Amino acid sequence: xxxxxxxxxxxxxxxxxxxxxxxxxxxxxxxxxxxxxxxxxxxxxxxxxxxxxxxxxxxxxxxxxxxxxxxxxxxxxxxxxxxxxxxxxxxxxxxxxxxxxxxxxxxxxxxxxxxxxxxxxxxxxxxxxxxxxxxxxxxxxxxxxxxxxxxxxxxxxxxxxxxxxxxxxxxxxxxxxxxxxxxxxxxxxxxxxxxxxxxxxxxxxxxxxxxxxxxxxxxxxxxxxxxxxxxxxxxxxxxxxxxxxxxxxxxxxxxxxxxxxxxxxxxxxxxxxxxxxxxxxxxxxxxxxxxxxxxxxxxxxxxxxxxxxxxxxxxxxxxxxxxxxxxxxxxxxxxxxxxxxxxxxxxxxxxxxxxxxxxxxxxxxxxxxxxxxxxxxxxxxxxxxxxxxxxxxxxxxxxxxxxxxxxxxxxxxxxxxxxxxxxxxxxxxxxxxxxxxxxxxxxxxxxxxxxxxxxxxxxxxxxxxxxxxxxxxxxxxxxxxxxxxxxxxxxxxxxxxxxxxxxxxxxxxxxxxxxxxxxxxxxxxxxxxxxxxxxxxxxxxxxxxxxxxxxxxxxxxxxxxxxxxxxxxxxxxxxxxxxxxxxxxxxxxxxxxxxxxxxxxxxxxxxxxxxxxxxxxxxxxxxxxxxxxxxxxxxxxxxxxxxxxxxxxxxxxxxxxxxxxxxxxxxxxxxxxxxxxxxxxxxxxxxxxxxxxxxxxxxxxxxxxxxxxxxxxxxxxxxxxxxxxxxxxxxx
Amino acid sequence: xxxxxxxxxxxxxxxxxxxxxxxxxxxxxxxxxxxxxxxxxxxxxxxxxxxxxxxxxxxxxxxxxxxxxxxxxxxxxxxxxxxxxxxxxxxxxxxxxxxxxxxxxxxxxxxxxxxxxxxxxxxxxxxxxxxxxxxxxxxxxxxxxxxxxxxxxxxxxx
Numbered sequence: 038x039x040x041x042x043x044x045x046x047x048x049x050x051x052x053x054x055x056x057x058x059x060x061x062x063x064x065x066x067x068x069x070x071x072x073x074x075x076x077x078x079x080x081x082x083x084x085x086x087x088x089x090x091x092x093x094x095x096x097x098x099x100x101x102x103x104x105x106x107x108x109x110x111x112x113x114x115x116x117x118x119x120x121x122x123x124x125x126x127x128x129x130x131x132x133x134x135x136x137x138x139x140x141x142x143x144x145x146x147x148x149x150x151x152x153x154x155x156x157x158x159x160x161x162x163x164x165x166x167x168x169x170x171x172x173x174x175x176x177x178x179x180x181x182x183x184x185x186x187x188x189x190x191x192x193x194x195x196x197x198x199x200x201x202x203x204x205x206x207x208x209x210x211x212x213x214x215x216x217x218x219x220x221x222x223x224x225x226x227x228x229x230x231x232x233x234x235x236x237x238x239x240x241x242x243x244x245x246x247x248x249x250x251x252x253x254x255x256x257x258x259x260x261x262x263x264x265x266x267x268x269x270x271x272x273x274x275x276x277x278x279x280x281x282x283x284x285x286x287x288x289x290x291x292x293x294x295x296x297x298x299x300x301x302x303x304x305x306x307x308x309x310x311x312x313x314x315x316x317x318x319x320x321x322x323x324x325x326x327x328x329x330x331x332x333x334x335x336x337x338x339x340x341x342x343x344x345x346x347x348x349x350x351x352x353x354x355x356x357x358x359x360x361x362x363x364x365x366x367x368x369x370x371x372x373x374x375x376x377x378x379x380x381x382x383x384x385x386x387x388x389x390x391x392x393x394x395x396x397x398x399x400x401x402x403x404x405x406x407x408x409x410x411x412x413x414x415x416x417x418x419x420x421x422x423x424x425x426x427x428x429x430x431x432x433x434x435x436x437x438x439x440x441x442x443x444x445x446x447x448x449x450x451x452x453x454x455x456x457x458x459x460x461x462x463x464x465x466x467x468x469x470x471x472x473x474x475x476x477x478x479x480x481x482x483x484x485x486x487x488x489x490x491x492x493x494x495x496x497x498x499x500x501x502x503x504x505x506x507x508x509x510x511x512x513x514x515x516x517x518x519x520x521x522x523x524x525x526x527x528x529x530x531x532x533x534x535x536x537x538x539x540x541x542x543x544x545x546x547x548x549x550x551x552x553x554x555x556x557x558x559x560x561x562x563x564x565x566x567x568x569x570x571x572x573x574x575x576x577x578x579x580x581x582x583x584x585x586x587x588x589x590x591x592x593x594x595x596x597x598x599x600x601x602x603x604x605x606x607x608x609x610x611x612x613x614x615x616x617x618x619x620x621x622x623x624x625x626x627x628x629x630x631x632x633x634x635x636x637x638x639x640x641x642x643x644x645x646x647x648x649x650x651x652x653x654x655x656x657x658x659x660x661x662x663x664x665x666x667x668x669x670x671x672x673x674x675x676x677x678x679x680x681x682x683x684x685x686x687x688x689x690x691x692x693x694x695x696x697x698x699x700x701x702x703x704x705x706x707x708x709x710x711x712x713x714x715x716x717x718x719x720x721x722x723x724x725x726x727x728x729x730x731x732x733x734x735x736x737x738x739x740x741x742x743x744x745x746x747x748x749x750x751x752x753x754x755x756x757x758x759x760x761x762x763x764x765x766x767x768x769x
Numbered sequence: 770x771x772x773x774x775x776x777x778x779x780x781x782x783x784x785x786x787x788x789x790x791x792x793x794x795x796x797x798x799x800x801x802x803x804x805x806x807x808x809x810x811x812x813x814x815x816x817x818x819x820x821x822x823x824x825x826x827x828x829x830x831x832x833x834x835x836x837x838x839x840x841x842x843x844x845x846x847x848x849x850x851x852x853x854x855x856x857x858x859x860x861x862x863x864x865x866x867x868x869x870x871x872x873x874x875x876x877x878x879x880x881x882x883x884x885x886x887x888x889x890x891x892x893x894x895x896x897x898x899x900x901x902x903x904x905x906x907x908x909x910x911x912x913x914x915x916x917x918x919x920x921x922x923x924x925x926x927x
Contacts, residue, residue, distance in 0.1 A: 101866035101868065231860070231863040232865060234865075235863055235865055238868035239843075239856050239865075239871070239875065240803070240844065241802070241804070243802045244868070245805075247802075247806065248802040308793070308798075309793065309797065381903065382867075382869075382903060383805075383807050383813065383815060383869045384805070384867070384869045430867075431867060432805070433867045433903045433904060435903075465807070465809055669863055673909065674866075676905070676908050676909075677904050680905035680907065680908075681904075684905065703808055705810075709901045709903055710905065711899075711900075712894050712898055712902075712907040712910060712911070713895065715907040717890075719908060
């Protein structure tokens with residue numbers, strides 16, 4: 038597992054977000070020859086083995102998005118080996134060595150599309166150079182393929198393995214000028230490849246963080262203050278300590294309270310089962326006086342009151358909305374809202390740590406190990422380089438594991454039992470009640486249409502959470518929210534409410550909520566304009582052009598948007614929507630652009646007399662650029678994302694806060710969609726466009742929620758303006 | 770107290786509290802981590818194992834209640850005829866995304882095909898509805914069960 042890390046050659050790959058929109062890259066491979074470089078090690082990602090297999094380092098955390106297979110595909114393609122020759126190893130977390138290593142924002146593809154290919158191509162070039170020197174022939178007369186080097190004029194050939202030692206002494210060519218294959222010659226990119234870990238998963242092999250097992254390992258349970266930002270006033274751990282097998286009771290700072298205070302107690306024992314039993318005997322007085330005022334009912338009342346007055350601030354003000362509305366041929370207004378959500382990864386939060394000789398080793402199912410390293414270094418007062426992080430396979434991320442609280446917690450527990458590896462595991466109740474939640478939000482929207490049914494004015498009073506005029510994490514709304522960049526008169530005002538709930542990114546953050554609000558409201562506007570939603574969106578988009586990037590929001594290609602909308606309508610046989618019959622069957626449409634992906638989706642839904650929602654079929658068309666790197670996984674990611682959207686919308690998902698704490702504790706209170714609720718079919722189609730490929734973990738999710746809401750409207754005449762969907766309460 | 774168990778065709782003796790769930794005995798005491806902890810309440814199915822061929826939630830099964838029943842976990846499910854077809858179909862269709870729930874899914878599917886060699890679509894959904902997949906791989910799970918059922922039928926006809 039450490040073989041790829043122990044090499045003495047170093048490569049630095051750095052990616053930067055260039056102002057504006059598309060991701061661009063500065064990639065630099067700095068290779069320094071040092072004594073003892075492993076035979077066949079061509080760079081930190083590539084090692085040629087004596088049997089002519091190739092070990093490729095997978096550098097990013099695998100959360101089920103397929104990145105452990107996909108990134109090595111890019112390297113293997115340019116290295117010019119057969120996929121069957123490839124062995125894949127997860128690297129350590131070390132962004133100085135490997136470049137950015139995080140699983141978030143659907144960014145692995147755009148960030149790594151060039152650097153990973155360049156890493157493979159430089160290794161190939163070194164092998165060619167070695168052959169050229171050995172045979173005394175020109176390098177450009179040498180071809181490669183299937184892990185072989187060939188010189189046709191002389192009929193000579195050699196395996197990569199036979200050249201590996203010589204190649205590893207060749208000065209590596211500059212990374213950013215190494216020639217890359219033209220797309221038309223790809224043999225791995227664009228072909229279906231199964232997940233590298235699938236065989237091990239099917240044999241029950243220990244892959245996940247929770248499976249970490251080390252000699253002498255002890256186990257920890259954690260009792261954290263149920264009220265966020267509450268602290269321990271006093272505690273009595275004697276009864277817990279008296280349980281046979283218990284080793285320690287350790288006060289912990291989870292990162293939500295000031296340094297020097299504690300908000301959790303860990304019980305360390307010889308088994309997790311024992312630790313859980315002993316945990317029940319802890320006596321803790323919490324200081325929660327300042328936080329018990331927070332509740333979801335209270336937020337809803339405050340949001341309603343806020344929307345009765347002017348917003349605290351502006352996100353966007355352009356043109357003259359008041360004048361445009363008063364001159365509009367038609368106006369419409371509606372309020373939309375959505376709840377706090379937990380992530381509920383199926384593998385509960387956990388982490389394993391070993392503190393020894395002033396250094397810490399972590400085995401972390403973490404989406405952002407670099408963030409974890411920073412936070413752990415800070416709380417323990419350790420130099421970051423004294424922390425070693427092994428990246429385990431992760432039993433679901435969805436953004437939860439971009440946060441590092443479990444690393445911070447286990448680091449403190451490990452320091453309290455030095456020399457003993459300790460594994461901390463949350464119960465399901467711990468996991469749901471100590472999440473970083475998708476923030477709730479409320480929108481008060483008004484639109485104005487001219488006599489031709491064009492959108493001329495749009496306003497929103499958005500209420501979510503924040504302080505001092507700044508949103509909390511994942512509560513922001515962009516000024517580019519579609520179609521604000523196109524409509525001439527727009528006012529997006531905002532009011533931020535205080536909360537003690539920690540918030541965080543949930544798969545397709547902000548988009549998972551905004552798509553529902555805006556694509557549903559645009560369906561209302563389309564109806565007022567007497568057209569269907571695809572027609573209305575196409576009319577609003579206008580001619581093909583690039584809308585500029587603004588702050589964090591990327592540029593937006595209206596032509597790519599038009600194309601996926603047209604293709605989705607053709608794919609589904611869209612006929613204007615079955616909107617007039619109110620027959621209990623309906624068809625809805627939604628379009629959204631997020632994480633650099635353009636997606637248009639159509640949902641056929643049914644609503645029974647008792648208000649039960651059924652899905653007949655979903656059609657998805659996406660544009661993620663010039664290549665779909667692994668089509669087998671791509672289809673699956675899209676299907677999973679789309680059904681994840683249904684899970685957010687139609688089965689009652691929400692978390693409620695009472696007296697400062699979250700109420701739900703398990704999958705009875707916080708349901709996840711089950712197989713009997715899943716649609717029979719999600720048909721997926723990609724259209725390609727001449728742009729660098731982008732990611733797929735997220736962008737297919739947002740449009741399905743409004744497409745379903747719009748289908749329900751078509752079926753019943755009832756507008757769904759609140760999530761989770763409840764037909765018994767929906768207004769007409 | 771020593772408890773004797775028959776797991777994956779091997780006999781074991783463990784000294785644990787008989788109330789300790791079978792799940793944690795498998796994971797902690799027998800070092801078989803393939804069976805997963807998801808909810809601790811019988812709500813997600815990640816911990817599903819077979820007890821004399823019957824699918825049970827091992828997080829809700831006190832180890833003291835197992836008695837003479839033969840326990841089969843993901844680590845040995847392929848030794849069962851239906852299990853082998855299920856695992857092969859899962860591999861062929863690349864069903865897992867994160868993979869965390871899949872041991873439980875496979876155990877439930879193996880139980881289903883043992884009981885009902887050619888389940889209809891609604892029977893698949895009913896039998897599998899206790900197993901949550903947070904990555905929502907349900908479309909491939911259904912397809913894999915149909916594929917395994919067909920492979921099993923061909924195998925027994927041959």
